[in-house]
Amino acid sequence: MSRFDPDALRDDSPLTPEKRLWCAVLFRILQDACRELPPKADNAAKVERDQARSWLLSSQDLPVVCELAGFDADAVREAAERLAARDWPAIKLDSPVGPDEKIAA
Template identity: 75%
Template structure:
């Protein structure tokens, strides 16, 4: 299984809410691209997965989202190309450490 654990996400508590949002968008696109579809998946599911894969492999929107999330777009594209070479393996999410809770102001 593939693993998505970029170093930039280790300091979530110091990120601005906007940067955290763009990181979540980027992570979700990786999840969509690596999703295993059931044998009876409809065309909409296949199109969504294929669009996520295509989006990760290039384009101006991908570059903008990566920069807003604080990641190098070329590094993200290279990671997507490696996933493609490995037939888009499912992403393993490491939930061994709970996300820190922010105290209410």
């Protein structure tokens, strides 16, 4: 996989409840990392956002979580690095991604 592509989960392996859970974990971390905060956001929200960004870029747990979710860890980290290079633009992951759409950061 060369992209962080939710559609890539449509492989021969079944989408088990466990895999769905780990996908949700990854998506939540991406949402947190790309969250737009209002100018008067409290420190807790800023810390949460910054921790998500740091985790995506440097966590040793990322390969395990990606494997459990069915994603390529290198592709996820590369996508995070591209997002970081663009100053973490807001992305929307809570809307359904169709078969012809890809989340390409």
